[in-house]
Amino acid sequence: MTRKLPIIAVATAPGKAGVGVIRISGPQLLPIAEALFHRVLVPRQANLLTLRDAQGELIDQLIAIYFAAPASFTGEDVLELQCHGGPQLLELVMKRCLELGKAWGLVLAEPGEFSLRAYLNDKIDLAQAEAIADLIDAQSEAAVRGAARSLQGAFSNDINSLVEEITQLRILVESTLDFPEEEIEFLENAQARQRLSGVMEKLYALREGAKQGKILRDGIQLVLAGAPNVGKSSLLNRLAGEEVAIVTPIAGTTRDRIKESITIGGVPMHIIDTAGLRQTGDLVEAKGIERSWEALRAADLVIFLQDPGSTGAVDSATLTLKAQILEAIPPKCPVLEVINKSDLLGTPTANQNKMRALLISAKTGAGLEVLKQKILESVGWGGPQEGAIVARRRHLDCLDRASTHLEKSQQFAADGNISLELFAEELRLAQDQLGQITGKLLPDDLLGKIFSQFCIGK
Template identity: 50%
Template sequence: MIYDPVPIAAIATAPGRGGIGVVRISGRNLAPIIRALFGNTVLKPRHASYLPFRHADNSIIDQGIVLYFNAPHSYTGEEVLELQGHGGPVVMQMLLARCLEAGKDGGLRLAQPGEFTQRAFLNDKLDLAQAEAVSDLIEASTEAAAKSASQSLSGAFSKVIHELVDKVVHLRMLVEATLDFPEEEIDFLEKSDARGQLTTIQAALQKVFDQAAQGALLRAGLNVVLAGQPNVGKSSLLNALAGDEVAIVTPIAGTTRDKVTETIHIEGIPLNIIDTAGIRHEHDDAEPGGIVNAIDTVERIGIERTWAEVDKADVILHLLDASRGPTRADEAIVARFPDGVPVIRVWNKIDLSGHHPGVDQMSDATHIYLSAQEHAGIELLRQELLRIAGWEQTGESLYLARERHLIALKHAHEHLQQAAEYAAQNDQSLDLFAEELRLTQDRLNSITGEFSSDDLLGVIFSRFCIGK
């Protein structure tokens, strides 16, 4: 990735009104900008100065705290200037405009999303996994997610990746040395315990993958879609899971016309519960004599959107009315569920059917009996959702991994598996064994950014907020 030395500026605090707002500037030589803003005032590095912020005509915009960080002792590794004023949006925009005006001769420009953190990465202040953890910490939706993101930001995830790489490099060194000196005629695999070292690396990689996969749940959560016929209690179940009246509940079929999404947390795992319009067909309401109660346009659009959400679901909660049992309409709904998506058959209204709260693990799906109205059996559903998510309270540190981390770890595991197959052929395939170890190392290095394409870096940092 090409490093752009031009200084950048942006509002570093969230949009809206607040007690304090921050404008941040980063670049290699900020002395001309500092002189334009504050005259001959000397800013001592890492010390706060209370100063007026002035327009070019010397009129005052605001008064606040100025912090100057000299390179490389700053977040970005460059010189950094932070102006902390009152957090009104108009004040912040005026202050940013004044900074851009003061720095125009030096090429000062507005920062792109994530550009401050990108410069921290390019200046070796953070590796790529730590840089991503900055965004994850800002976006964390639970205390557990924030804690795991903080772990990654501190370098814990990067450390275990580096330890894995070191083990792979050590084994590569032994293999390459053997390939360079074939006249030694020694049984390399036996004398160096290459197979034992490889097994140790595989076990360590599996442990990291398991912790990262758990952390990925904390970051992204699961999309859980409530689907079923009208008036089976989907909205009531959403309210029961959320612990609040987030959806309108009436005895009138078709009350929910569009999706309602509520994020809840179960043991720190975010679950995006999506209530959808009830699914029915034109013939479901056919009256004697062939007269059909037509589904209106709004309800039809709602049903189409329901199926769109079902197709994107991580878990489907198929709600059925326990007081009336399964119907052919329920079977038709099941037939349209996508393959490979876990389905929980939720038998609601057991307060009317006489069933007791319970769980049945059956061949077609897990069946749970509950009453959303009475909040009976809700905890059984919560625990089943955690089971499907694969969540385990391990007591170990988790890393708030992203999908690309999991893919890299999975590919590294595949290369190690292939290396093990070559190792089984004794010394006859040492060159192929060495190549698989090299590919393993490349996959692991891509996590921390020691081996990453410019396109990948561009995508990662473009998803950050401006000012970070």
């Protein structure tokens, strides 16, 4: 599944910095270190050393720290070199390490290979490994804290606790399979139904928390849609707090998608301002409109912006466009109907007060705070929670499938439909789904796909 050779990679981000870190992990590190620095390194001691090229010319004066297995991130011998952070300098250090390490098989690391080795050596489970990537990629303070909790094992502990409860229930059920005449008595005496209900309640709560965690991790793809000149770019600028889109009175000013990432209430929002949706003979604008429809097809939330004019009436063209948008967006994608330019409507009439759409003014900012609250409500955000974690789509899918299997097991334990064999089988399937989250029961091909999405050096 993974190579037994020593691997090397730059562990810090590309670009200039005060410090750049190079990480080496695997067997034969002590002889590699001795070849590099002509001395034996003591574990967990910082060493100020000089690295020279093949001609004896100075490359860098750096700090080297050696971590002996298994007391390291990967569970293998690890050598970390803290160099000066110039890209060209790091390239020279890498080149020299590969030259001298060639005799011991030193090779460049693949994406995520350090974390993969940590997982395979039982230093972390799969959910914790994913949390490392999520912590680095976190887009808000809440996401940072949620990823840190997952990395410390909060999410894994909840999963493992559920797995243990299901295991104990399986032991009871399967030990009774040879005595079919005692099925009803067993269910009553062992309180199997009550125990199953307790497991399901905990699983549902964990799933709801994971949904919030996915929002923290991935953010919300928020698409601003509507006819030309209804104020989509003005609303984007107002939400972003700066002029990121050109605004003019001319319809069709925005000819392509404009994306800006912000946070609303601690939730990352990826706002996409689209070209006005209309029929046009302009080839450039038509291409932008097609991209607008593509953005709608991938949206998590759509704000359908309208400009009914001073009368507050919504015309048939707007209703037709709304129907087209509803047909294009993903199932269950919420749509917020928003009427812009409320500053031009004057005193709201009784008819306007009955409108379901939210009245705002992107020009003055009126109604923006209410709109932000409606955005959070529409995506199911329950607000910052103590003990929140981050989660991925993969985790939610596993939790959903586990819930389905537990619901089926409940059916097979119901009066008049008792079948301990099927009860036990559905419990096993639910347990397998939960095991996939932490990596205890995961196909090798899926494991490789997950770690291939990590950065090199991670």
